Amino acid sequence: MTSAIHPTPTDRYPTATSTLQARTEHDIQARLEAHKASPQEHTPDGPVLQRNAHLQFLLRNLVQGFPARYMSQDASQPWLFFWTLQGFSVLSVGLDEQTRQRSINTIMALQHPLGGFGGGPGQSPHLLPTYASVCALAIVGRNGDNGGWDQIDRKKMYDLFMSLKQPDGSFLVSHHGEVDVRGIYCLLTVATLLDILTPELVAGTPEFIASCQTYEGGFGSASFPDWALANDGQIQDASAPRPPLGEAHGGYTFCAAASWILLQPYVKTYYPAKGLPTPTINYAGLLRWLTQMQGLEIELGGFKGRTNKLVDGCYSWWVGGCVALVEGFLGIGKSAEGEGDDGADGEHAWADVDDSLFSRKALQEYVLIAGQHSAGGLVDKPPKPADAYHTLYCLSGLSAAQHHVVPSDDRRADLLKAWQDPTDSSGDLAAQVRKLAFVDTLCWKEDEGTAKYFGGATNRVNATHLLTNLTATHAEGMMAHFYNQTLPRKGAKA
Amino acid sequence: MSYLSSEDDVAPLLYCERPEWQDVTPISQYEAVSSPIAPIFYTPEYKDATNYFRGVVKTGETSERVLELTERIIRMNPAHYSAWQYRYRTLLATNAPLDVELKLMDQIAAHNMKTYQVWHHRRLLITQLTSASLAKDPVDTATAELEFIGNVLALDTKNYHTWSYRQWLLAHFDDAGLWLGELPYVDDLLLEDVRNNSAWHHRYFVVFGRGSRSQATPAEEGEVLQREIRYVKDKISVAPNNPSAWNYLRGILEYSNTPFSTLLPFTEPYTRAYVQPTDDVVDLDNPKPSSDATLPCVAALDFLAEAYVRAGGDGVGKAVELWKQLANEHDTMRKKYWEYRIKEALEGKTN
Numbered sequence: 001m002t003s004a005i006h007p008t009p010t011d012r013y014p015t016a017t018s019t020l021q022a023r024t025e026h027d028i029q030a031r032l033e034a035h036k037a038s039p040q041e042h043t044p045d046g047p048v049l050q051r052n053a054h055l056q057f058l059l060r061n062l063v064q065g066f067p068a069r070y071m072s073q074d075a076s077q078p079w080l081f082f083w084t085l086q087g088f089s090v091l092s093v094g095l096d097e098q099t100r101q102r103s104i105n106t107i108m109a110l111q112h113p114l115g116g117f118g119g120g121p122g123q124s125p126h127l128l129p130t131y132a133s134v135c136a137l138a139i140v141g142r143n144g145d146n147g148g149w150d151q152i153d154r155k156k157m158y159d160l161f162m163s164l165k166q167p168d169g170s171f172l173v174s175h176h177g178e179v180d181v182r183g184i185y186c187l188l189t190v191a192t193l194l195d196i197l198t199p200e201l202v203a204g205t206p207e208f209i210a211s212c213q214t215y216e217g218g219f220g221s222a223s224f225p226d227w228a229l230a231n232d233g234q235i236q237d238a239s240a241p242r243p244p245l246g247e248a249h250g251g252y253t254f255c256a257a258a259s260w261i262l263l264q265p266y267v268k269t270y271y272p273a274k275g276l277p278t279p280t281i282n283y284a285g286l287l288r289w290l291t292q293m294q295g296l297e298i299e300l301g302g303f304k305g306r307t308n309k310l311v312d313g314c315y316s317w318w319v320g321g322c323v324a325l326v327e328g329f330l331g332i333g334k335s336a337e338g339e340g341d342d343g344a345d346g347e348h349a350w351a352d353v354d355d356s357l358f359s360r361k362a363l364q365e366y367v368l369i370a371g372q373h374s375a376g377g378l379v380d381k382p383p384k385p386a387d388a389y390h391t392l393y394c395l396s397g398l399s400a401a402q403h404h405v406v407p408s409d410d411r412r413a414d415l416l417k418a419w420q421d422p423t424d425s426s427g428d429l430a431a432q433v434r435k436l437a438f439v440d441t442l443c444w445k446e447d448e449g450t451a452k453y454f455g456g457a458t459n460r461v462n463a464t465h466l467l468t469n470l471t472a473t474h475a476e477g478m479m480a481h482f483y484n485q486t487l488p489r490k491g492a493k494a
Numbered sequence: 495m496s497y498l499s500s501e502d503d504v505a506p507l508l509y510c511e512r513p514e515w516q517d518v519t520p521i522s523q524y525e526a527v528s529s530p531i532a533p534i535f536y537t538p539e540y541k542d543a544t545n546y547f548r549g550v551v552k553t554g555e556t557s558e559r560v561l562e563l564t565e566r567i568i569r570m571n572p573a574h575y576s577a578w579q580y581r582y583r584t585l586l587a588t589n590a591p592l593d594v595e596l597k598l599m600d601q602i603a604a605h606n607m608k609t610y611q612v613w614h615h616r617r618l619l620i621t622q623l624t625s626a627s628l629a630k631d632p633v634d635t636a637t638a639e640l641e642f643i644g645n646v647l648a649l650d651t652k653n654y655h656t657w658s659y660r661q662w663l664l665a666h667f668d669d670a671g672l673w674l675g676e677l678p679y680v681d682d683l684l685l686e687d688v689r690n691n692s693a694w695h696h697r698y699f700v701v702f703g704r705g706s707r708s709q710a711t712p713a714e715e716g717e718v719l720q721r722e723i724r725y726v727k728d729k730i731s732v733a734p735n736n737p738s739a740w741n742y743l744r745g746i747l748e749y750s751n752t753p754f755s756t757l758l759p760f761t762e763p764y765t766r767a768y769v770q771p772t773d774d775v776v777d778l779d780n781p782k783p784s785s786d787a788t789l790p791c792v793a794a795l796d797f798l799a800e801a802y803v804r805a806g807g808d809g810v811g812k813a814v815e816l817w818k819q820l821a822n823e824h825d826t827m828r829k830k831y832w833e834y835r836i837k838e839a840l841e842g843k844t845n
Contacts, residue, residue, distance in 0.1 A: 009735040009788035016651070017689035065533035071540055075574045080532050099531070106530040121523050122548035123576040176579045178614040215698055215745025221658050224665040227707060243665065243703035246658035247695035291831040292737065301827055307691040308738050309652070332834065357831045 005029075005298050017308050024310045024381065025298045028370050031382040032300065035369050046455035047368035049398075050376070051091060054391065057376030058087045061388055062099070070388075075119035078110060078132035083392040085139045089471050090395045090461045095140065103140040104148040107133050115156025125160055126174040131186030134193060138470050138478040149481055158196045161187055167233050168211075168225035168242070169204025180221040181212055185255035188262040189468055192437050193475070195482040197262075199270055199430055204235065206263045206279045209256050211242035213281055216307060217289030218248025219256035248289055250305035250318040257286065257322050258467055261329050265436030269429055286326060287357060293319045294358050300370050301362020302381070303397075312380045313371040313390050316363055316397020317469070323358045325466040328406040328444065332357065356404075363401040364454035367394050396464055402454075403463040404447040405472075412443035414488040438483050441467060442476055445490070508539065509546040509563070520545035521552060540570050551580060556587035565598070572606040578615055592623050593630070600642060607650055613659045620663070636667040644679070651683060652692045661699050668707075676700040688729050691738040698742060702749050719750050724779070727760055731781035734764050740793035744800070754801035755809075761801065764794030765816075792825045803839050810839050 007025055010018040035041050042048055062084050066073070073080055085103065088095060095103070110117045110133055116125030117133035134152070141148030164172040164187075166179060173183035184205065191197035211223040223242040230236030246252070260281060271278045293304045295311040302311035303319040327333055333355035371378045371394040377386025378394035416439055421431060446463045453459045465475045480487050509515045522545055524530045536544075543566050550560055564581035567574050585595060596619050603612045620639060624632045643660045647653060664672055677700060683693040701722060710718065726743045730736065747754055760780040763769070767790055769783050783789060799816035802809035814836050821832035 009791075011733045011735055011784060011788055012786035013688075013733040013784070015687040015689050015733075017687050062532050065535060068535050068537055070534045071536055072571055072573055074534060074536070074540075074544070074571055075576065077532070077534070080534075084532055102529055103531050105527050106524070106532075109524060109527050109530070118576065119574075121525075121527075122521060122551060123574075124579055126575060174575060174579060176582050176618065177575065178610060178617075214695065215702075215749065216695075216741045220695075221654070224662060224703075226666065241703060241705035241707060243661070243699055243705075245661045246654055247692055249654065287831070291828055294827055296827055306652075307741060308689045308736070309691070355830070357834055359827055359830065362827060 006296070007298055008296060021308075021310065027382050028299055028302075028311075031370050041369075043456065047365070047459075048455060049368060049459040049461070050372055050374075053374075053376035054087070054372075054378065054395070055091060055093060055376075057386060057391065058084050058091075060376075066388070073388075075123060075126075076129065076132075077120045078107065078117060078129040078136060080388055081107060082132040082136045082139075083388040085136050086469065087388075087392050087395060089139055089474065090392070090399055090464065092462050100140040101146070103136065104146065107136050107140075108148055108151055111151070111153065112160075113156075115153055115158070115160035124174055126177065127164070127171065127183040127186045127190075128173060130157070131190055134190045135468065135470055138193065138468075138474045141478075143481050149478065152194065154194050154196050154482075157190070157194070158198075158201070161191065161196075161201060165201070166225065167204075167229055167235060168223075169202075169206070169208035169235075170222065170225070171205075178222075181209065181219060181252050181255040181259060182221075184209065185259045185262075188259050192262055192441055193468065193478050193482065195434065195437075195479075197266070197433065197437050199266055199433055202263060202266050206260070206267050207238070208242075209259050209263070210279050210281050212244050212252070212256055213286070214244045214248045216248040217282060217285030217287075218250070218253040218293075218306075220244035220246040220248060221252050222246070247306060250293060250303065250315045250322070253286075253290070254318040254322040254325075257326055261325065262437075262441070262467060265433050265440055269432045269436060273429055283326070283330060287323075287330075287332075290319055290323045290326065291357050294362070295366075297362070300366040301359050302366035302370060303363070310381065311366070311370075313367065313378055313397070314380065314393040316367055316371070317393040317400065320358065320363050320397045321400040321464070321466055321469075324356065324400045324405065327357050328404075328466065331407075360401040360452060361454050364398060364459075367398040367401070368455055368459065371398075395461060396469055398459075399461045399464040400466065402451050402459075402461060404450045405444055405463050405466050406447050407440070407443045408445045408447075409443075411445050411490070412439055415439045415442055418486060418488040420485060434483070438479060438485065442472075442479060442487075445472060505539075506566070508542040510542055514559070515546060518546055518549045518553070518555075521548035523548070537570075540567075543567050543570065544574075547577060547580070551576070556584040558588060558590075560584045561588075561590065568602065568611075572602065572609040572612055575611050578611040582615065582618055586622075592619050595619055596623070603642075604646060604649075607646055607653050607656060610655060613655045617659060617662060621666070624667075632667055633669050633671065636663055636669065636672055639663055640672065640675070647683075651687065651690055654692075657692050657696060661696065661703075664700070665703070668704075673700060673704075684729065688733050689736050689738055691741075694738045694742045698745055702746065715750075719746065719752070722746050723757075727779075727781055730764070732784055734783045734787045734789070734791040734794065737793050740797060744797065753804065754797065755805045757797070758801060761794050761798050764789065764791045765798050766790055790824060792820065795820055795824060799835070803835075813839055 008021050035047065066080065081103065109121045110129065112118050112125040114125055116130045118124050118126060119129045137148045143149050166172065170179045171183055171187055172179055191201060208223065212219045214220050222245045224245055225242060228235055228237050228240040228242050267278060293315065295302050295304060299311045302313065303315035304311050305315045305318065370382055373379050373386035375386065378391045379386050380390050419435055419439065421435065444465055444467065462471050465472045468475050476487055510520065543563060547563055547567055550563065561581060561584055564577045567577040585592065599616055599619065603616065606612045620635060623630050624635050640663065643656055646656050664676065680693050680697045680700065683690055701718065726739055729739045763782050769785055769787065769789065795816050799813040803813035817832040817836045821829040825832065
C-alpha cells in the first residue's frame with residue numbers, strides 16, 4: 001500500500017499556525033530531496049545512520065566541552081553529562097576506565113550536602129539534575145570507593161524528597177521551586193533505581209498525576225491544587241476540581257505516563273489493602289492523543305509535542321517512546337515470545353511485524369533523514385543545528401522505533417523466584433511495594449527477534465529501557481546493587 | 495536602588511575588581527575535580543559572577559548586594575534556578591519592596607519568556623504581595639498581571655509557561671469578574687488563529703475547569719454547553735481540518751456525558767468527499783463545511799466512528815468501515831492505530 005504525499009490541509013483558510021506548518025513541510029521535503037541526491041547518506045537499503053559523525057560529536061562534547069552558548073545550560077550540567085554518556089550507550093560504545101572515573105568525580109562534585117544533586121557544583125539540590133546525575137552514574141559508576149554508587153547519600157536524598165512533598169501529592173522541583181510532572185518523573189525514577197521508594201513518599205502522587213490529564217488525552221505540566229485543600233493545607237475534598245495547568249504536551253505526557261507506571265507497585269499494593277478506590281487515567285484517550293502526534297508522510301512521520309504544533313526530533317522519544325511504553329504496559333500488540341524475523345526488509349515485512357500503534361518505520365525515517373546533521377549530532381528539524389539534547393532524544397526515539405521492549409512474563413517470574421529478602425516481611429505492605437518496584441521495573445526486556453531496522457541492520461542502536469531511558473544492562477546493574485539482589489540469568493531463547 | 499541595573503552599555507566591573515566585594519571569597523566551580531568532563535566555556539563575566547555567587551551561598555549572606563549579584567547572573571543565564579532561589583530568599587530576608595521587584599521582572603520576562611524560573615518567580619511575588627497584611631488589592635493586582643501576560647502572549651501565542659501561569663493566576667484569585675474577561679480574550683485569539691491549541695485549552699480551562707465551583711444551576715450548565723457546542727461547530731465550519739477544534743468538541747461532550755451521536759447531523763457532511771449543495775434551507779444549528787474545505791475531513795471520520803462505536807449495535811460495523819477508510823486511504827500514517835480500534839471493537843471492547 002502506498003499513498004501520495006499530501007500537505008496538511010488548510011481549507012484555504014491560512015493562519016499563523018498553518019503558514020508555519022507549510023514552511024516546515026517544505027523544509028523537510030527539501031531535506032528529503034537533498035538526502036536523495038547525496039550518495040553518502042544512503043545505501044540501496046535506505047538511509048544510513050552516520051554513527052561515526054555522531055560519535056565524534058559526542059566525543060567532542062565530552063572531552064573538549066561546550067561552547068559559550070551552552071552557558072544557558074550551566075544549571076543543567078548533569079543533563080549535558082547524561083545526554084552525552086547515554087548517547088554513547090545507545091550507540092553501543094563503552095568508555096575507558098579513566099574517562100569513567102573522571103565522569104564519576106565530576107558528577108559527585110554536584111551532590112549537595114543536604115542530599116540530591118544540583119545543576120552544578122555549589123548549586124541547590126533539584127529533582128531534574130538529581131535524575132540526570134543518578135542515571136549518568138548508572139552508566140559510568142560502580143560500587144566501592146570512588147565508584148559513585150556508594151557515595152550517594154540516600155538517606156539525605158530521601159529527606160530532601162520528603163521536604164519537597166506537597167499536600168496534593170506533588171513535589172516541588174527544588175525549595176521555592178515550581179511543581180510539575182517532570183520533577184515527579186525524575187523523583188520516581190531515582191527512588192526506584194536507588195531503593196528509596198516508600199508508600200509514605202508517594203502517597204497522593206497517583207491522584208496528582210491523574211489530575212494532570214487534559215481533555216485531549218495527553219498530560220499538562222501540573223494541576224491547580226488549592227480547591228481540593230482544606231484550611232489546614234491537607235486534601236479535604238477528593239472530588240473537588242483540580243484542573244490541569246497548560247495543554248497536553250509531549251514532554252509532560254511522557255513524564256506523567258512513566259510516573260503512572262512507576263507508581264503501579266504502590267497502587268497495586270496499597271489501594272486494595274486499604275480498601276480504597278484505585279485511581280484511574282483515561283488510557284483510550286491517552287493512546288489516541290499519542291498516536292495523533294505522529295506527523296503525516298510529508299513530515300516523514302516525526303512526532304509533534306502538541307496539537308497543531310510542529311514535528312521535532314526530541315518527541316521521537318518523548319512521544320514515540322511513550323507510545324511504546326504505554327502499549328507495552330497495556331500489553332497491546334503482544335506477540336508470542338521469539339516470533340518475528342530479525343532484520344527482514346520490504347514493505348510486507350514491515351506490515352506484518354510492525355504491530356505497534358504507531359508507524360515505527362516512519363519514525364526511523366524521520367530520525368535518519370530529517371534528524372541527522374551532516375556535521376554530526378542530531379537536530380529538532382532541518383535546517384537547525386545539532387545539540388546535545390536533540391542528539392540523545394533522537395537516538396533514544398530511534399531505539400524505541402527499532403526495538404520492542406515490553407514487560408516479559410517469563411522474566412518477571414524469574415526475577416520473582418530469585419528475589420531475596422532476609423528480613424522476610426511478606427505481610428508488610430512496604431516490603432511488597434519494594435519487591436514489585438524491583439520486579440516490575442526490570443521485567444521490561446527486548447522481545448527477541450522482533451527488532452526492525454529501517455535502512456538495514458547496520459543502523460541498529462541499542463535497545464532502551466523505556467521507563468528510565470537507560471540501557472537494560474545499566475538499569476539492572478544499578479538496581480541489583482541497591483536492592484542487594486542477584487539477577488537471574490536471562491533465559492536462552494527457546 | 496543600586497540593584498536595579500541601568501541599561502547603559504558600559505560593561506560593569508568584574509566582582510574580583512571591585513573593592514566592596516573583597517570580603518567575599520570567590521569559589522571556583524570544580525575546585526576539587528582536576529579535569530571535569532564536558533566543561534562549558536564560560537565568558538569571563540559569567541565565571542566571575544558565579545564564583546562570587548558560590549562564595550555568597552557558602553557564607554549565607556543575604557543583603558542588598560546579593561540582589562545585584564543574582565540579577566547579574568539571571569540576566570546572563572535566566573535558567574540559573576539557584577540564583578533565583580537565593581534571590582527570593584534574600585528579598586524576604588531584607589524586606590525588599592516586592593512591587594519594585596515585580597517591575598524589574600516585567601522587563602526580564604519579556605526577554606526570557608521560555609524560562610520556567612521567570613514565571614515561577616512572578617508567581618511567588620504575586621502570592622506574597624497579595625497575602626501580606628498590607629496587601630495590595632488582589633483583584634487589581636491580578637488584573638494588572640493579566641494585562642502583562644496578554645502583552646507577552648501577543649508576542650508568542652503558544653508560550654507554555656505563560657499560559658499555565660495565566661491559568662494558575664485565574665484559579666488562585668478565583669474572582670468572578672476576572673473569569674468573565676477570559677472568554678472575549680480567547681475569542682480574539684481564536685479569531686486571529688483558529689488553530690491555536692493553547693487558546694482552545696484555555697477556553698476549556700475557563701469554561702469547564704472550575705467544575706462544580708461555578709455554582710451554575712443544571713439549566714445554566716446546559717445553556718453553557720449548548721453555547722460551546724454551537725461555538726465550536728462554527729469554528730469547525732470555517733476550517734474543518736483543525737484537530738484542536740475537534741478535540742475541544744470531544745472534550746466537552748465527554749465532560750458533560752453527552753453522547754457523540756447527538757452530533758451526527760452536524761458531522762456527516764464533513765465525512766463526505768465534497769460539500770453537498772445546500773438545498774436552500776440553511777441549517778443554523780449545523781453549519782456546513784466551507785466551500786474551500788478539503789474533504790473528507792479526517793477528524794470528522796474519527797469523530798463519526800467514535801459516535802457509532804459508542805452507540806453500539808450495528809454502529810460497530812459502521813465504525814469499522816470508517817476506520818478502514820482511515821487506515822487505508824485518509825490517514826495512513828495511523829494505519830496501525832485504526833486497525834487496533836477495529837480489532838478492539840470487533841472483540842466487543844468499547845474502548
